[in-house]
Amino acid sequence: MDFDDTPEEAIFRREVRAFLNTHASPKSPSSRGLRRRFIRDAADLAAAKAWQGKKAAAGFAAITWPKDLGGRGGTAIEQVIYNQEEADFDVQRGAFEIGLGMCVPTLMKYGKPQQLKRYVAPALRGEEIWCQLFSEPSAGSDLAGLRTRAVRDGDDWVINGQKIWTSGAHFCDFGIIVTRTDPNAQKHAGLTFFFLDMKSKGVEVRPIKQISGAANFNEVFFADVRIPDEQRLGAVGDGWKVSLTTLMNERLAVGDNTGPAVEDLVDLARGLDLDDAPALRNGAVREKLADWFVQSQGVKLTKFRTMTALSRGQTPGPEASITKLVSAKQGQDIAAFAVDLLGMAGAVTDTELSPMHAWFQQAVLQAPGLRIAGGSDEILRNIIAERVLGLPADVRVDKDVPFNALPTGAR
Amino acid sequence: MNFDFSDDMKLLREEARRFLAERSSSKQVRLVLDGKTDFDRALWQSMAELGWLGIAVPTDFGGSDLGYEALCILAEEVGRACASVPFSSSVYLATEALVLAGTPEQKRAWLPKLVSGKAIATFALAEGAGNPSARKIKCVERDGRLSGTKWPVADGAMADFAVVVAQSADGTPSLYLVDLTASGVTRAPLQTLDPARPHFKLTFDSVPAERLSLDGRGWDNIVKFIERAAIVMAFEQLGGADACLASATAYAKERYAFGRPIGSFQAIKHKLADMYVGNELARSNAYWGAWALTKNAAELPLAAASARVSATQAYDFAAKESLQTHGGMGMTWETDCHLFVRRSTILSGALGTTSFWKDRIVTSLEMRNAP
Numbered sequence: 150m151d152f153d154d155t156p157e158e159a160i161f162r163r164e165v166r167a168f169l170n171t172h173a174s175p176k177s178p179s180s181r182g183l184r185r186r187f188i189r190d191a192a193d194l195a196a197a198k199a200w201q202g203k204k205a206a207a208g209f210a211a212i213t214w215p216k217d218l219g220g221r222g223g224t225a226i227e228q229v230i231y232n233q234e235e236a237d238f239d240v241q242r243g244a245f246e247i248g249l250g251m252c253v254p255t256l257m258k259y260g261k262p263q264q265l266k267r268y269v270a271p272a273l274r275g276e277e278i279w280c281q282l283f284s285e286p287s288a289g290s291d292l293a294g295l296r297t298r299a300v301r302d303g304d305d306w307v308i309n310g311q312k313i314w315t316s317g318a319h320f321c322d323f324g325i326i327v328t329r330t331d332p333n334a335q336k337h338a339g340l341t342f343f344f345l346d347m348k349s350k351g352v353e354v355r356p357i358k359q360i361s362g363a364a365n366f367n368e369v370f371f372a373d374v375r376i377p378d379e380q381r382l383g384a385v386g387d388g389w390k391v392s393l394t395t396l397m398n399e400r401l402a403v404g405d406n407t408g409p410a411v412e413d414l415v416d417l418a419r420g421l422d423l424d425d426a427p428a429l430r431n432g433a434v435r436e437k438l439a440d441w442f443v444q445s446q447g448v449k450l451t452k453f454r455t456m457t458a459l460s461r462g463q464t465p466g467p468e469a470s471i472t473k474l475v476s477a478k479q480g481q482d483i484a485a486f487a488v489d490l491l492g493m494a495g496a497v498t499d500t501e502l503s504p505m506h507a508w509f510q511q512a513v514l515q516a517p518g519l520r521i522a523g524g525s526d527e528i529l530r531n532i533i534a535e536r537v538l539g540l541p542a543d544v545r546v547d548k549d550v551p552f553n554a555l556p557t558g559a560r
Numbered sequence: 561m562n563f564d565f566s567d568d569m570k571l572l573r574e575e576a577r578r579f580l581a582e583r584s585s586s587k588q589v590r591l592v593l594d595g596k597t598d599f600d601r602a603l604w605q606s607m608a609e610l611g612w613l614g615i616a617v618p619t620d621f622g623g624s625d626l627g628y629e630a631l632c633i634l635a636e637e638v639g640r641a642c643a644s645v646p647f648s649s650s651v652y653l654a655t656e657a658l659v660l661a662g663t664p665e666q667k668r669a670w671l672p673k674l675v676s677g678k679a680i681a682t683f684a685l686a687e688g689a690g691n692p693s694a695r696k697i698k699c700v701e702r703d704g705r706l707s708g709t710k711w712p713v714a715d716g717a718m719a720d721f722a723v724v725v726a727q728s729a730d731g732t733p734s735l736y737l738v739d740l741t742a743s744g745v746t747r748a749p750l751q752t753l754d755p756a757r758p759h760f761k762l763t764f765d766s767v768p769a770e771r772l773s774l775d776g777r778g779w780d781n782i783v784k785f786i787e788r789a790a791i792v793m794a795f796e797q798l799g800g801a802d803a804c805l806a807s808a809t810a811y812a813k814e815r816y817a818f819g820r821p822i823g824s825f826q827a828i829k830h831k832l833a834d835m836y837v838g839n840e841l842a843r844s845n846a847y848w849g850a851w852a853l854t855k856n857a858a859e860l861p862l863a864a865a866s867a868r869v870s871a872t873q874a875y876d877f878a879a880k881e882s883l884q885t886h887g888g889m890g891m892t893w894e895t896d897c898h899l900f901v902r903r904s905t906i907l908s909g910a911l912g913t914t915s916f917w918k919d920r921i922v923t924s925l926e927m928r929n930a931p
């Protein structure tokens with residue numbers, strides 16, 4: 150057992166470091182609160198695109214992808230090494246995770262060679278951004294309950310309906326979409342998968358204001374939008390299978406703790422006075438810190454185990470769900486605990502006045518999203534129980550019933 | 561990055577698991593639980609023959625010299641089987657103390673006997689309630705003679721000698737090797753929550769004691785010694801936690817209520833998913849400990865404390881919730897759930913409780929993140 154880089158990995162890490170040192174500035178304790186994880190405005194978007202362009206030019210944009218598609222042809226471990234190193238730098242994120250982590254990999258599995266040639270490289274360079282049009286008002290956890298219709302018309306499909314919670318749709322160029330093509334079939338059987346140009350006629354994107362006040366996700370309406378059959382991914386009726394490819398990648402792509410971490414709380418507690426002593430000396434604070442440290446260390450080390458499995462040629466299974474299940478809740482809990490420690494001042498979100506640029510306060514309103522997006526806590530527990538432990542599936546009332554005969558609620 | 565056991569180690573684990581499933585079934589554990597015998601002697605002898613009692617002992621002294629990873633793996637399987645043997649006391653506490661701090665004569669005198677199962681030893685730290693601390697140690701050594709009382713001491717009656725923590729004449733706590741068959745030693749059995757692992761009160765009245773010389777002197781070095789054992793104990797706890805998860809999962813698939821397996825109810829599923837998550841986090845932290853132990857890494861204190869807290873939390877949750885999953889059956893003497901509730905409880909308290917280890921975690925973090 151060791152955590153050491155192989156000689157090749159060590160060389161790669163040095164290359165990555167050299168690249169980052171030249172093109173980005175390291176995170177400092179004072180910049181810690183200002184993690185640039187979300188795209189708030191045009192300036193953020195421009196910064197994210199510029200950074201992506203530099204990564205692509207240096208060959209770090211997609212380390213495991215094949216060279217002929219613009220990737221590096223490297224190993225999963227190298228990708229992890231890159232991520233580890235980049236995490237120490239203050240770079241703008243929040244624009245490409247979904248596209249490069251989920252959408253383009255799905256395209257790569259089901260697209261035609263000329264489509265890959267056309268779309269993959271610009272996505273890698275950050276010139277074109279992709280979004281995931283899966284969820285609908287009546288289909289979230291139960292994705293296969295979606296209603297957006299696609300009807301064949303000559304060489305095209307005509308799309309009508311609505312998607313919701315589409316992160317980044319307001320700045321995206323392309324999207325992947327699951328639609329219902331056969332409402333008479335059982336619900337998982339009547340789906341078909343496409344990609345489309347977000348500038349297509351009939352697509353309307355309306356940002357949704359989130360609890361934080363920002364608008365990172367959207368409603369997307371489709372009125373007689375035409376998608377060429379060329380842009381179908383997978384067979385007609387195989388949309389569910391194709392979606393699973395996306396969702397498998399989602400589990401690998403999301404899951405890192407984007408909320409405040411144990412180290413942030415240590416920093417806060419060190420500088421904070423509680424009952425006339427540093428909060429770090431307080432027994433209740435120490436207890437919490439230890440719990441969260443053990444948990445986050447457990448998650449980090451579990452990922453190392455997954456990486457080891459990868460490097461030994463095994464495929465990581467649904468065990469990877471642990472990461473998001475634990476980290477999302479922990480981020481939320483740390484934020485709440487930190488705000489509580491601040492007493493009345495915990496309510497103050499002024500970035501000049503509040504410790505660490507009100508990072509914890511912001512997190513109170515960001516963290517809940519991570520417990521919902523990409524498989525809610527409850528869904529992840531179901532997955533672990535059924536696919537890892539082999540417990541029986543829920544009793545279902547929606548099996549063996551045509552989609553259009555299923556009961557629906559008022560919401 | 562190579563953060564998993566090697567194929568050889570995994571093979572050892574498979575062998576150990578198969579062997580213990582057969583040789584340390586709950587029927588055998590219950591012989592000790594019910595007071596029919598003081599520990600599973602036949603199992604202990606077989607473990608000696610397999611080379612397990614000297615798994616990390618140099619071959620010069622008859623050991624198998626397979627290293628700490630192998631020791632951790634065996635501890636995990638002993639924990640899974642809830643075995644009634646003095647594995648912690650004798651193998652990863654007393655034997656380790658000798659390997660680390662014994663003089664060549666002490667090693668020659670005892671290690672071959674410990675490895676072959678001819679001798680058993682234990683570790684005497686606690687003096688009543690509370691976490692280990694220098695101030696708590698009232699046992700004293702003067703002119704090579706040790707006096708005081710230790711309780712509870714696991715396996716105190718079957719052990720030939722004990723490694724005892726006592727204050728030396730210069731006021732620093734040290735480890736002493738004490739022959740328990742010497743006159744002046746009284747061993748009184750204690751009733752405990754886990755009769756399958758007998759505990760005793762040991763009284764020393766001016767008993768000959770030889771000092772073991774750890775690398776340095778004083779309490780910090782004793783804590784360093786305890787840290788190493790805590791990592792191995794985390795594996796023992798992890799094995800137990802996994803056994804609880806396996807038994808709860810199996811029961812949830814078989815037991816029907818309201819016309820369906822109880823494992824199809826989300827309240828049960830989510831509980832078992834949480835158990836799985838807790839065990840996996842504990843496993844990862846334990847592996848970190850095994851790595852630190854093998855490499856004698858600078859992070860050993862933090863890794864040991866993390867392994868220990870994580871394992872204690874996982875085992876505690878798994879033992880309780882496995883019983884809960886079994887419903888009324890879980891409350892019966894006949895069902896095995898209580899064996900694990902008992903074992904998880906006594907292991908949490910051995911070698912410092914969670915509060916002790918949590919404090920050490922934060923102390924490490926304070927130093928690590930110091931501005």
Ligand SMILES: Cc1cc2nc3c(=O)[nH]c(=O)nc-3n(C[C@H](O)[C@H](O)[C@H](O)COP(=O)(O)OP(=O)(O)OC[C@H]3O[C@@H](n4cnc5c(N)ncnc54)[C@H](O)[C@@H]3O)c2cc1C
Pocket residue numbers: 247280281282283284286287288289290291313314315316317366518519521522523524525526527528531826
């Ligand atoms: C910040 C954010 C970004 C997102 N970005 C995107 C995106 O880019 N593209 C996209 O397509 N979607 C996106 N989503 C949508 C996300 O995938 C869904 O919100 C999620 O799948 C939950 O679906 P829902 O909102 O319909 O909630 P519901 O499915 O209605 O769930 C409501 C509650 O019921 C629980 N529940 C539902 N089913 C079960 C069950 N079987 N067992 C137990 N409990 C259950 C859920 O856990 C939840 O607590 C985003 C969501 C968020 C919050």
